[in-house]
Amino acid sequence: MKKNQMLFKVISILCLLSLLAACGPAATEAPAATDAPAATDAPAATDAPAATEPAEVVTITYYVDDNATNVASAENQIAAFEAANPGIKVELETHPGGGEGDNLVKTRLATGEMGDVFRYNAGSLFQALNPQENMLDLTDEAWQADVIDSFKPTVTAGGRIYGAPEEAAMGGGVLYNKKIYAELGLSVPKSWAEFMANNEKIKQAGKVAVIQTFGDTWTSQLFVLADYYNVQVEVPDFAEKYTANQAKYATTPAALKSFQRQEDIFKGGYLNEDFGSAKFDDGLRMVALGEGAHYPMLTFAIGGIAQNYPDNLANVGFFAMPGDDAAKNGLTVWMPAAVYIYKGATHPEEAKRFVAFLASTGGCDARSAANGATGPYLIKGCELPADVPPAVADLLPYFQIDGATAPALEFLSPIKGPSLEQITVEVGSGIRTAADGAALYDEDVKKQAEQLGLPGW
Amino acid sequence: MKRIEATPKTPFKHWMASSYPVWFFLPAGIIFFVFFLFPTIASLFFSLTRWTLFDAVFIGLDNYSQFFKEPFLFQGLRNSLIYGVVTSGLKVVLGMMLGVFLTSQIVARDYLRSVVFFPVLVSTVGVGITFTALMHPTQGFINEALELFGVKGPAWLTNPRFALLSVALVDVWKGVGLATVIYIAGINAIPIEYYEASEIDGANSVQQFWNITLPLARPATFTVIILSLIGGLRSFDLIWSMTRGGPGFTTDVIASVIYKQYQAGFYGLSTAGNVVLIVLVAAIIVPLSAFLNKREVEL
Numbered sequence: 224m225k226k227n228q229m230l231f232k233v234i235s236i237l238c239l240l241s242l243l244a245a246c247g248p249a250a251t252e253a254p255a256a257t258d259a260p261a262a263t264d265a266p267a268a269t270d271a272p273a274a275t276e277p278a279e280v281v282t283i284t285y286y287v288d289d290n291a292t293n294v295a296s297a298e299n300q301i302a303a304f305e306a307a308n309p310g311i312k313v314e315l316e317t318h319p320g321g322g323e324g325d326n327l328v329k330t331r332l333a334t335g336e337m338g339d340v341f342r343y344n345a346g347s348l349f350q351a352l353n354p355q356e357n358m359l360d361l362t363d364e365a366w367q368a369d370v371i372d373s374f375k376p377t378v379t380a381g382g383r384i385y386g387a388p389e390e391a392a393m394g395g396g397v398l399y400n401k402k403i404y405a406e407l408g409l410s411v412p413k414s415w416a417e418f419m420a421n422n423e424k425i426k427q428a429g430k431v432a433v434i435q436t437f438g439d440t441w442t443s444q445l446f447v448l449a450d451y452y453n454v455q456v457e458v459p460d461f462a463e464k465y466t467a468n469q470a471k472y473a474t475t476p477a478a479l480k481s482f483q484r485q486e487d488i489f490k491g492g493y494l495n496e497d498f499g500s501a502k503f504d505d506g507l508r509m510v511a512l513g514e515g516a517h518y519p520m521l522t523f524a525i526g527g528i529a530q531n532y533p534d535n536l537a538n539v540g541f542f543a544m545p546g547d548d549a550a551k552n553g554l555t556v557w558m559p560a561a562v563y564i565y566k567g568a569t570h571p572e573e574a575k576r577f578v579a580f581l582a583s584t585g586g587c588d589a590r591s592a593a594n595g596a597t598g599p600y601l602i603k604g605c606e607l608p609a610d611v612p613p614a615v616a617d618l619l620p621y622f623q624i625d626g627a628t629a630p631a632l633e634f635l636s637p638i639k640g641p642s643l644e645q646i647t648v649e650v651g652s653g654i655r656t657a658a659d660g661a662a663l664y665d666e667d668v669k670k671q672a673e674q675l676g677l678p679g680w
Numbered sequence: 681m682k683r684i685e686a687t688p689k690t691p692f693k694h695w696m697a698s699s700y701p702v703w704f705f706l707p708a709g710i711i712f713f714v715f716f717l718f719p720t721i722a723s724l725f726f727s728l729t730r731w732t733l734f735d736a737v738f739i740g741l742d743n744y745s746q747f748f749k750e751p752f753l754f755q756g757l758r759n760s761l762i763y764g765v766v767t768s769g770l771k772v773v774l775g776m777m778l779g780v781f782l783t784s785q786i787v788a789r790d791y792l793r794s795v796v797f798f799p800v801l802v803s804t805v806g807v808g809i810t811f812t813a814l815m816h817p818t819q820g821f822i823n824e825a826l827e828l829f830g831v832k833g834p835a836w837l838t839n840p841r842f843a844l845l846s847v848a849l850v851d852v853w854k855g856v857g858l859a860t861v862i863y864i865a866g867i868n869a870i871p872i873e874y875y876e877a878s879e880i881d882g883a884n885s886v887q888q889f890w891n892i893t894l895p896l897a898r899p900a901t902f903t904v905i906i907l908s909l910i911g912g913l914r915s916f917d918l919i920w921s922m923t924r925g926g927p928g929f930t931t932d933v934i935a936s937v938i939y940k941q942y943q944a945g946f947y948g949l950s951t952a953g954n955v956v957l958i959v960l961v962a963a964i965i966v967p968l969s970a971f972l973n974k975r976e977v978e979l
Contacts, residue, residue, distance in 0.1 A: 322940070322943045322944075323943070325943065325945075326942070326943045329945060351945055353732060354722055368903065437838070437926070437927060438902070440924070440926060496817065496818055497816070497817050497818045497819075497835075497838075499817065499835055499837075499838025499927050500812075500816055500817055500835065500837060536752070570951075620938050641940070641944030641945075642929075642940070642944075645925070645926065645928050645929055646928070648926060648927050648928045649927065649928030649929065649930075652763075652838075652840075652927055652928065654840050654928050655928065656932060663751060666751060670746070670944075670949070671944070673730070674730065674732075674945060674946055676730075
């Protein structure tokens, strides 16, 4: 009896150990394991629907952030795609925006829970997703020929292209209320001094000069991020040196100025009373209805105004973040988000067809139909509707002048510190000085560079 | 096999002989190992690496030195302590008051008891979101109500001076029910004879409270202190749902600093942070608990 017990004991321990041993490699191999069958299955899967039309409906998933404009255009795009492809159904899944969304996307990719197609930022945030491991290589897709070349580097990793642009290019700058400008006889500022003079006049008139919405922390970064055109006017090689750990925000006067300006806005007393808890949607309302004059923002927000305050859309204009020199006024440009296919997608061929649709004029037309135009598209052949809102009309000329645009830093350098939004909230609410904030951001960036394993850090 | 049979009775064999059959332990053992022990050991390992969820590079103690250099660590630590002490202290005082009140002979006692306990049952995130709306500086119910009396309420959650305390107060509102229940049990366990005897001696109810209820409810006080201090030190959900550590970093506690590191993709760093948090909570609670237990025995 005792012998049996001992034997049992030994066997059970062995079982346990083998269970653990199996556990280890299984977990790490998982992505590879799912890749293989997916890749080999693919041709078979596509053959079937092609041969007999209505055979069976394949359902793929599309994962986007829950920003109302993106959801609206995704729904439109899905409807148009499904109408053209009866064999494929697309299921829309959403996640919150900002850091929480980053977290969800990363976790889903890491745990193999990602659906087929997902939409995510291009540039530095894309680099942080480990594209080679997680995404399907889309370099050889036919539609790449229609994508404007300047977009491609922002979704390229290791020389391969992984994404297709979905949305118009954006400008970072200031949305302003045209009614207030007309009422007070103001003109669009081309330099920071003019901008501050306008703010003072608006404040004297008893109105809110600058809207800030720190309830959504990401909205606090515009004074810094949208100022990059002005930084690179003064220091043309800032991005390069910054990536190589040779230039810092705190010690480069042109870059430090971005933080300084945010502090000056707070000190001037130009902000709305509830700047600390107001949210992005509040900001749109305030600038559209004239509850405030200036809202530093990306131009994709015009789509939100078109949706929620269509009657007031004509009252909203746009100008680039002004710099020191009125003669060198220019725009910081954001590349739009892109759509990617998860490497372990269950239906890669159907997913590719959906992405091909999004990267065609069908995709941008469906987006325009949902939100109106918000800026120039990056797909050849995508036309803007004739009646673009004034804020978009203000945006387009920058793209037509040579040298009047520069990409935002996050598209020139893989490093963007994750705490910038908290730091700019502190600088913008007078909790921390600009110099202190810039130094802190340099520290924050260091961690990111180390995590990415960049040389020189 | 023979040799095994021949070995003298080791403690291990003794344990095997005396205990339940081994397979009784197996299900729980496997669950414990796979879900608790293994992750704990694995996290110790991962805290020594820079990993991206896909591969890990061993970097020794770099994460720990980086974690201790974290600019918000000190502030987070301070906030955690403030939060823990404030919530724990208020829960003791208010819980005791409510406990005494709800053990006295009053109308609708059972109803009031359930009212006090109710917030404990509500989801923390739900409470957080509700109070965020109530505490909105211009449109929130609290400030609008204050305005009726001509008081201009502060920006509860966005003024760095008030934000942490505002969250702590909500935590107390939510958690005081549990403290009250513990006190009710503690007070009910005090033999009625003490009160009768003191009454004969002419003690009034205040004297009874200070000389009988307070000292004899000490075990309940210790339980409340330990529970709420642990809860306060590792508190995360309420703070995250109300302020996300903001404005800026002013209400960051250790747990939210760690969470943000994880969110940013610094997995090794945040794992190291968690190891530090465990050690820290243990370093505060174990001696405190030993101290309080000793007092209890002396009593």
